[in-house]
Amino acid sequence: MANYAYMGKGVVTLELEGGGSGAVDIGNVSALSFNINENIIKLKNSRSGGGGTYAQVNQIESVEVAMTISDFSPDNLAMVLFGETTTVSTVATIEALTTGAQTFEMVFAGLNEVNTGQTVTVTAYRVKVGAAQGLGFIGDDFGALEITGEVLIDTSIVTAGKSQYFKIVMDEVA
Numbered sequence: 001m002a003n004y005a006y007m008g009k010g011v012v013t014l015e016l017e018g019g020g021s022g023a024v025d026i027g028n029v030s031a032l033s034f035n036i037n038e039n040i041i042k043l044k045n046s047r048s049g050g051g052g053t054y055a056q057v058n059q060i061e062s063v064e065v066a067m068t069i070s071d072f073s074p075d076n077l078a079m080v081l082f083g084e085t086t087t088v089s090t091v092a093t094i095e096a097l098t099t100g101a102q103t104f105e106m107v108f109a110g111l112n113e114v115n116t117g118q119t120v121t122v123t124a125y126r127v128k129v130g131a132a133q134g135l136g137f138i139g140d141d142f143g144a145l146e147i148t149g150e151v152l153i154d155t156s157i158v159t160a161g162k163s164q165y166f167k168i169v170m171d172e173v174a
Helices: 074-080
Strands: 008-016 029-044 053-069 084-088 091-095 103-112 118-129 145-151 166-170
Touching: 008 029, 008 118, 074 084, 074 091, 074 145
Parallel strands: none
Antiparallel strands: 008 103, 029 053, 053 145, 084 091, 103 118, 118 145, 118 166
16 A cells, blocks of 8 residues: 655635635645534434444535634734735735635645655635734744634536545545
C-alpha cells in the first residue's frame, strides 16, 4: 500500500464572487481545515426487545472552512471586518463594518511535504467568509486572523458526478 501520510504547505487565493478582478494571494496561512458537519437520523428498532438501530441515514449538514491568516494586509483586514479599504499615498484606511460577509472562490495550491512535493489542490467554489474571531494588536506572539466560513452550493455546476461544493486534486503516490 502507498504511503499517504500528509503534512501540507501552500498558498491560499481568494477571488471575489462576480468580481472579475482575479484571484488574490492572501499571504501566509498557517492553518487551513475543512470541518464537515454530519446529521445522523436513526430509526429505532421496534421489532424486538433490546433496542438497536433499524435503519440510519447520514447527511452532510454543512462544510465549514477554518483559516489562520498571519498577514494583516489592509485587504485581509477589510475582508474579516466586513469593511472597505481606501489608500491615499502610502496610508491605507480600513473602515470596519461597512459591508457584509463576502463570497469567494477559494483555491489552496499546496504540496505534501511527507511525499516530497506531491501536489494537492483544493478548490471550494463558493465560500462565505465570516468575521475575525479576534483581532489582537498587542501581544508577545505573532498576530493572527482566525476566521471561518461556510462552503455554499454552486448551482452553475450541473455535470453528473461533479461536486457543486468543492474538489481535491492530488498527485498519486508511486
